Amino acid sequence: MNKTLGLVITDGVGYRNFYLSNFLNEAAARFEKVIIYSGLPASVFDAHESENIKIVELPVFVEPFKTWFWRKFKEVAHLQLHKKFFGINDNLKANKSSSASNRGKATRLIYYLTRHFHSEKIISFLEKKQLSSIANHQVSRECVDFLQNDRPDFLFFTHQRPPYVIPLVYAANKLKIKTGSFIFSWDNLASKGRMAAPFDSFLVWSELMKQELLYFYPKTSGHAVRIVGTPQFEPYVMQRYEEGKPEFFQKHGLSSDKKTICYSCGDISTSRNDELYIEIIATAIAEEKISEPVNLLVRTSPAEEPERFSFLKEKFPFIRWNYPEWFISRKDHPEPWSQRVPSESDLVDLRGVLNYSDLSINMCSTMSLDFMLFDKPVINPTFGTKENDLYDDQKYLKYSHYERVMESGAVAIVKNEEELLREINFSLKNPNTRLKEQKELLKMQIGKPLEGTSARIAKALKEFSGT
Template structure:
């Protein structure tokens, strides 16, 4: 598809195709019957995927009782789901993040859908009215379970020593996004510049954590330039060769512990609208969202558009995060988050509860559901 787009752009035909596709998509989006027809047509094509026969043979050989898909946005999962449907194998998919439902369609048609909370279940009803509510199961999310595991918590002195971090400084985590947020390194340079202007005794120390799937190298020059006030601690994921291999990049148990201790021992996180605001809320610590324009990549990237996305409406009416709305805000906002964390973003826990229902033992809840589906399948045979 990318090669097709590049070729058509060269021909100039893209100027005709793209607006036409957008108009057709807008028209189809107003009618749920049309959306269902398109979904069904797509799934018929996925069932004809050349990989389907080999996949069917594998499933006939292994005879699984139930399949759990943990990434419902991967198009290849639709072929898997169609083969499972043919073989009468329950196919369960998880909605794995707070922004998944409003930002894109679920790729596979599943037997059951696992969601974080009652809020997410209501979203499912809104976006997918033809899916029965009985097939949408609230289990909680395993994403934040690690934070409650005391065995993962390092003593702070040990953590500081391991990463050669200063013992007399507060710590600010700069959490990068993937390349769909292309200006992170420019924003982080603004942050570091502002920190450098503070009196040395008041300066926090910065920690940079790149997005696990960001293989771009765009932070390298930034990290070298500000090495006196910044430490890079990279994610311990299986690394893709490039951003395009991101779906093949997987977390390790070591990184689960690392992220847990970054959230535990850093005092503040700065980011452009990512889930890290929720991660820090689990430790009752404030998050800062950067929200002012940059001239870079302006032809396709608009920060106002980003924060206008539907999932950010969960923040409406809540004082849940701090906002940097201009370069001149940086020092004031960061100092407020560091010096009076209890007085800022005071409703961060309400935001967290709204999205997660604070449901404990999500992994066990999911396991029980899978076992029940497997038992039901055997009993019905």
């Protein structure tokens, strides 16, 4: 049976995971046609459009107040329902508002109401109100037209959370087209609010993520969930992203006779102490407190510009910087971060960083998993608490996904400068100390081998489409 797959790529991360991986080749081999519904400008894909791959640029959706209200109501109700989980409760507190704006006042009303009304039944009602609120929206009508013309057999969303996918979900429901979504990240279920919309089926990383999904979304049937791994790591086993060590070291100005410490940054919203940690490491190198000469390579977050590190670049000229090559594809978008798009050369750089560094340091990032895939020791500095003057990053150790990392023994958690420097010296000399624990953690979190990830996803989507 010939089938058409609708592939909804909402942002730059979806582009990386499902376009720069091997997924499109696998999907094109199993479906007669693949239609990419893009939240990015079509020009990002134009050069790759082919006979059985079509690109449709979605109109920019600016969420009306009433749609925002029902979505916010739904998300806060979900947080209230599951606030016994530390990460969810932390986000519940963080989303409160003291603003005098209409949205600020509405948020306070929502918080008051959801203290008493937050059952699954209430949340389902709110989801229906959210979807019905855009029934007559111009973007919804355009999405209905797209789907009527293309008639995809299945509509697959590469991210379950962006609010601007709602018109397309509404259109699919109206036309009785089945929908599915990929759970985007390892922390999305046990620390974030409700999904953007209800979907018919899901792809998840692992058995652990499947159980989380069934717990937080009890109306989901286990038969509607497939364990596939995640495509974000697949480029690490794809030949086209390989680069030789001499080329990598020359490109980044690294000394080949030294080991390399890589500090990978988060963005300022969650990783505000990055500058402190980098300065401590660089000072220790300058003062010869590290047990051997080392390169220090810093990879900044692709979600922000690197200006906050400018003083470090001036103070420590020996630091080598890797600024991710993610270009801004569209300005003046309601979600500007979503319009940052990675280049293929950045994936080459990232793979080289992971492969040729000897030690990873980051603040409780997914990058811990990336480095573990290359058998590298990982240190997580978390100096900040509620009691000191630093941003409280120790709270992330209580989030469900990172509690498991801490309990596994796969990383070194350090809470002050002395511990950090001691662990750097220990890990440089004993890089394989936690290797067994790392392998076990990766098996639990990712669930499937990196090889064949896209093939598993395409196969699952073909099954969901009705063959």
